[in-house]
Amino acid sequence: MKCFDSKYNAIPKTEIHCHLEGAIRTSTIIDVAKQYGLKLPSHDIAGLDPHVKVLEQLKNLDAVLRAFRIAQNSITSVDVVERIAWEAFEDAAKQNIKLFEVRFSPDFAFSGHKIDWDAGLKAILRAKQRAQEKFGMAIGLIAISSRSMGMPSCEKTVDWAIQQKKEIHAFDLADGELTHPIQHFIGPVLRAKNAGLKITIHSGEDTNGQAVIDTICAVEPDRIGHGVRIIHDQKAIDLVKSRGVTLxxxxxxxxxxNAVDRIEEHPLKRLFDMGVKVTIxxxxxxxxxxxxxxxxxxxxEVLGMSLDDIKECNRNAIAAxxxxxxxxxxxxxxxx
Ligand SMILES: [Zn+2]
Structure with a gap:
């Protein structure tokens, strides 16, 4: 659930793992559908929320896929891109987020309605400029390739990110690692890295610690998205620490x-206590x-970190x- 408890709201924050396509307000999806004549399962917030939100622990991925299909279909024009980016920045500012890195997959976000990738980026940059001025936040952009979209899409995304590296700061490989391991993508990821882009890779979310080890050995990323399952693999923990990789x-x-069975079992605090550079x-x-x-x-309140521990995570995020x-x-x- 969303939280606006002043105890947490007062803390200046860093958000370094946020997908633009997963940050679209339900009210905006409805507005866009009305404006562009799109079909939706419901046109009011209470009716649409169950279709665009995942409210319970997943039994399978259908609920997520359905939510993202509706989100993708809502990204109809550059005006909508600018609106959803602006609203994501506005929602971040409301929580006192001062450093905000937002990531998106241009092939997923823009291809549904054939938006030109450069024009889509320009729309995000307009929103970014306004948000930086109005909210005094620092904003960074990360280009994602979704593994399930295949190698041509990955190569195209890397080419584009390199071309736009003045505005795109990093490259990320997202999506199911279990069926699409890092070994398939080493070439394009290293091309992005060698061109000067920073690298973060979704790993150790639906896979175990060995996938994180394989990822670090193959492409030496600066950061790992999630990496939650390394808690079960001391070798993976040791490697993450010795290479200075931030989670x-x-x-x-x-x-x-389902990367953890129960929220009480989340290893955030345990990894923090072991000296892994974790961020939230x-x-x-x-x-x-x-x-x-x-x-x-x-x-x-659930995992028992002190507010000072949480502030340390923010400093980890600044450093990384x-x-x-x-x-x-x-x-x-x-x-x-
Ligand atoms: Zn993610």
């Missing part, structure tokens, strides 16, 4: 997708009906941020 943990997401993010705040305040509430140093400096004082 982007998303507790409520990790519970909903929300993954898909609208689709998963969470926000960063709620993730902090879980970290503090992909945002250029000049922009980072503007918000660094919030995290001293």
């Amino acid at each position: 982007e943990l998303n507790p409520w997401s990790n519970y909903l997708t 993010s929300s993954d898909d705040p609208e689709v998963l009906e969470t926000n960063l305040n709620n993730e902090y509430r879980i970290a503090h 941020s992909f945002i250029p140093k000049d922009d980072l400096r503007k918000v660094a004082t919030f995290f001293n």
Whole structure:
């Protein structure tokens, strides 16, 4: 559930793992459907929410796929891209997020309605510019390739991210690792890395610690998205620590997708106590009906981290941020 408890809201925050496609308000999906004549299972918020949100721990991936299909179909034009980006920044600002890295898959987000990728990026940049000025936040952008969209899509996304590397700070490989392991994608990921893009890889979410080991050995990423399952594999923990890889943990997401069986078992605090550089993010705040305040509430009230521990996670995120140093400096004082 979304949380606006002032105890958490007051803490300046870093969000470094948030998917734009998973951050579209239900009210916006309805507005866009009316404007563009799109069909929806319901045109009111209470009726549509069950179709665009995952509210219970998953038994299979259908609920997520359905939610993302509706989200994708809502991204109809560059005006809509600018609107959803702006609203994601606005929702972040409401929770006192000062450093915000948002990621999106151009092939997934833009291809549904054949939006030109450069024009889509420009729309996000317009929203970013306004949000940086209005909210005083530092914003970074990460381009994703969804593994299930295949190798041509991955190559195309890497080409585009390299072309746009002034605005796109990093490259990420997302989507089911179990059926699409890192070995299939080493070539394009290394091409992105060698061109100067930072690298984060979704790993150890639906797979075990060995997948994280394989990922680190194959492409030496700066960060790992999730990595939650390394808790069961000491070798993986040791490697993450020795290579200085930062984990982007998303507790409520990790519970909903069964990466942990019960939220009380989430290893955020245990990994923190072991000296792993962990950070706290929300993954898909609208689709998963969470926000960063709620993730902090879980970290503090369910997992027993102190608020100082949580602030340390923010400093980990600053240290591992992909945002250029000049922009980072503007918000660094919030995290001293
Ligand atoms: Zn993710």
